[in-house]
Amino acid sequence: MNQKQKKTILRVCVGAVLLAALIFLPVRGIQRLLLALVPYLIVGGDVLWKAARNLAHGQVFDENFLMCVATVGAFWIGEYPEAVAVMLFYQVGELFQSYAVGRSRKSISSLMEIRPDYANLEENGKLRRVDPEDVPVGEIITVLPGEKIPLDGVVTKGSSGVNTSALTGESLPRDVVPGDEVAGGCVNGSGLLQIRVSRPFEESTVSKILELVENSSAKKAKAEAFITRFARYYTPVVVIGALFLALIPPLFFHGMWSDWVRRASIFLVISCPCALVISVPLSFFGGIGGASRRGILVKGGNYLEALAKAEIVVFDKTGTLTKGTFRVTEVHSERMSEQDLVQLAALAESYSEHPISRSLREACAKEPDRSAVSGVSEIAGRGVRVHINGKSVRVGNAKLMQDDGVSVPESELTGTIVHVAVDGAYQGYIVISDELREDAAQAMRELRSVGVRSTVMLTGDSKAVGENVAARLGMDEVHAELLPDGKVQQVERLMKRKSSGGKLVFVGDGVNDAPVLSRADIGIAMGGLGSDAAIEAADIVLMDDQPRKIAQAVRIARRTLRIARQNIVFALGVKLLVLLLGAFGMANMWEAVFADVGVSVLAILNASRALKQGTDKARETEENPAMAREEF
Amino acid sequence: MKKKIRLIDLDCAACAAKMEHAIQKIPGVNHAAVSFLTQKLTLDAEDSRFDEILKQAENVCKKIEPDCKLDL
Numbered sequence: 001m002n003q004k005q006k007k008t009i010l011r012v013c014v015g016a017v018l019l020a021a022l023i024f025l026p027v028r029g030i031q032r033l034l035l036a037l038v039p040y041l042i043v044g045g046d047v048l049w050k051a052a053r054n055l056a057h058g059q060v061f062d063e064n065f066l067m068c069v070a071t072v073g074a075f076w077i078g079e080y081p082e083a084v085a086v087m088l089f090y091q092v093g094e095l096f097q098s099y100a101v102g103r104s105r106k107s108i109s110s111l112m113e114i115r116p117d118y119a120n121l122e123e124n125g126k127l128r129r130v131d132p133e134d135v136p137v138g139e140i141i142t143v144l145p146g147e148k149i150p151l152d153g154v155v156t157k158g159s160s161g162v163n164t165s166a167l168t169g170e171s172l173p174r175d176v177v178p179g180d181e182v183a184g185g186c187v188n189g190s191g192l193l194q195i196r197v198s199r200p201f202e203e204s205t206v207s208k209i210l211e212l213v214e215n216s217s218a219k220k221a222k223a224e225a226f227i228t229r230f231a232r233y234y235t236p237v238v239v240i241g242a243l244f245l246a247l248i249p250p251l252f253f254h255g256m257w258s259d260w261v262r263r264a265s266i267f268l269v270i271s272c273p274c275a276l277v278i279s280v281p282l283s284f285f286g287g288i289g290g291a292s293r294r295g296i297l298v299k300g301g302n303y304l305e306a307l308a309k310a311e312i313v314v315f316d317k318t319g320t321l322t323k324g325t326f327r328v329t330e331v332h333s334e335r336m337s338e339q340d341l342v343q344l345a346a347l348a349e350s351y352s353e354h355p356i357s358r359s360l361r362e363a364c365a366k367e368p369d370r371s372a373v374s375g376v377s378e379i380a381g382r383g384v385r386v387h388i389n390g391k392s393v394r395v396g397n398a399k400l401m402q403d404d405g406v407s408v409p410e411s412e413l414t415g416t417i418v419h420v421a422v423d424g425a426y427q428g429y430i431v432i433s434d435e436l437r438e439d440a441a442q443a444m445r446e447l448r449s450v451g452v453r454s455t456v457m458l459t460g461d462s463k464a465v466g467e468n469v470a471a472r473l474g475m476d477e478v479h480a481e482l483l484p485d486g487k488v489q490q491v492e493r494l495m496k497r498k499s500s501g502g503k504l505v506f507v508g509d510g511v512n513d514a515p516v517l518s519r520a521d522i523g524i525a526m527g528g529l530g531s532d533a534a535i536e537a538a539d540i541v542l543m544d545d546q547p548r549k550i551a552q553a554v555r556i557a558r559r560t561l562r563i564a565r566q567n568i569v570f571a572l573g574v575k576l577l578v579l580l581l582g583a584f585g586m587a588n589m590w591e592a593v594f595a596d597v598g599v600s601v602l603a604i605l606n607a608s609r610a611l612k613q614g615t616d617k618a619r620e621t622e623e624n625p626a627m628a629r630e631e632f
Numbered sequence: 633m634k635k636k637i638r639l640i641d642l643d644c645a646a647c648a649a650k651m652e653h654a655i656q657k658i659p660g661v662n663h664a665a666v667s668f669l670t671q672k673l674t675l676d677a678e679d680s681r682f683d684e685i686l687k688q689a690e691n692v693c694k695k696i697e698p699d700c701k702l703d704l
Contacts, residue, residue, distance in 0.1 A: 057695045278645040285669045
């Protein structure tokens with residue numbers, strides 16, 4: 001609570017005591033008016049002053065001015081306590097409002113507490129703290145245990161478990177050793193790290209994320225834009241309505257002045273659209289903030305709104321559903337042990353730098369002893385012919401075996417198959433394939449459970465591989481052997497298939513898929529941590545490599561939208577109801593004050609629920625709305 | 633040129649919306665956004681007249697909400 005708010009509380013308290021006294025004092029007429037003016041001025045003096053100042057600037061539809069007119073109207077018809085009370089409650093409401101908004105804002109910015117304050121530079125054996133912005137690329141910085149890593153870079157010395165939760169929402173620490181890349185904003189665990197800075201601060205992951213989240217409120221959802229437009233017309237319409245109410249019946253239809261002025265004052269009290277103007281953007285802001293805590297960065301409220309209507313989700317395969325790293329996934333040996341077969345193949349391929357030979361080497365327990373290898377000849381697109389301990393060894397694909405007259409069994413395996421033959425005799429094969437991400441199948445199930453109609457895979461890989469992966473993950477459709485522009489065409493074709501309100505989501509790794517990402521309704525890039533290309537290209541960025549988070553993002557989007565809609569319906573509903581009752585003389589000042597500030601406060605509290613996205617508590621309240629109400 | 637300016641004592645959300653609307657109407661402004669929640673004005677305007685436009689934006693804000701100041 002700041003100084004200004006404390007002062008207001010004091011004034012409100014004094015005003016309330018004086019108002020209570022006024023109600024019970026047996027004074028009449030002009031004395032009562034004068035006594036009422038004291039608390040009125042104490043409580044509402046600043047409102048009067050602001051109103052006068054704004055009026056001088058030509059701001060007729062200013063909320064302070066309208067509040068003044070309403071209360072002066074109440075004075076005029078002799079309702080002194082009501083006039084003071086309206087001002088009093090208006091102030092209480094404003095106070096609540098600024099307090100609640102301030103709190104929500106604080107909790108959002110605390111989500112964003114990833115901005116590093118300093119970097120440690122070593123100078124003559126001593127550490128000196130400098131601004132991260134002043135550290136040039138290539139400099140070595142030291143990160144002590146428990147400190148925030150200030151800049152993106154590569155570990156040169158030391159090892160530690162790094163907590164990436166501020167960026168990814170992942171609670172398990174990631175182990176880093178020299179040579180590993182680390183992103184600024186992560187918190188160092190128990191080890192001391194020395195890091196060579198790879199990017200200046202302005203281009204670091206942290207800066208990009210902060211900028212993105214701050215700018216996200218500029219891209220408004222349709223609901224927000226509607227409210228802003230609505231607010232522009234709401235106040236003038238209500239004020240003109242009040243004017244008609246106050247003047248026309250008494251002038252032309254023998255109405256009582258006091259009665260119709262009271263009704264007009266009620267109109268003026270509810271003429272501020274504040275409840276809507278604050279709570280709807282706050283819902284989206286909270287939704288975006290809550291999502292970013294889970295490692296999901298959303299670039300604007302409009303994307304959140306679109307994501308809630310996701311109907312078709314299209315995935316790129318390599319790097320998105322799979323890890324994009326090739327490993328030995330199957331070994332079939334005719335004679336020797338499987339381990340020996342892999343060892344032999346790795347040895348034969350030991351002079352090659354082909355990705356396949358690298359994955360073979362990785363599958364071996366020990367580094368192959370190259371000295372046994374001689375007479376290496378590598379045949380591009382086929383494999384290698386070598387001599388090992390006097391024996392001729394062939395390692396390669398079926399074509400190589402054919403060339404050398406070795407018969408190969410037919411197989412329906414998918415992936416890259418490496419056959420091995422020794423002295424013309426077939427020994428077996430090794431399958432090398434891309435690994436699926438652990439949560440890929442779960443991601444598809446969850447997407448279906450949130451109501452996504454179809455999941456589609458696009459890949460440049462062979463049909464056999466694509467269909468195999470799609471079947472294992474339970475995807476609805478697969479299009480294989482696509483060139484990059486083929487992917488764009490497929491997305492365009494799928495766009496025609498969705499229903500009018502539905503949206504198409506494309507998920508890629510942000511590398512080479514910029515055209516497709518921009519063609520889809522929503523482009524999601526994975527692996528944003530450390531890749532600024534992905535952050536640039538997409539509308540939504542998943543900081544880590546978990547396709548499961550897409551369903552989570554859809555849930556967050558729906559929940560945020562639901563909260564925003566509740567606020568619109570609730571605030572508009574109550575206001576319209578009180579306006580109607582007021583026009584027919586069935587509402588009083590007290591109800592009008594509630595419709596204005598009470599609704600505002602309730603809507604803000606409701607909006608702040610959007611912040612608690614994705615936590616277990618939020619999920620509970622989603623399923624059980626009664627609990628949500630209990631919280632407040 | 634694009635610049636972010638903090639707004640001090642921006643107390644009213646409806647005013648923020650009004651300011652945004654009014655600043656967008658200043659000639660030479662490509663895009664303007666006033667965020668009540670981040671208490672920031674993002675102004676994207678012509679390079680050559682940026683300072684002049686900023687001055688006008690400041691006046692607009694003053695007119696709508698006299699208590700609110702631009703943190704320049």
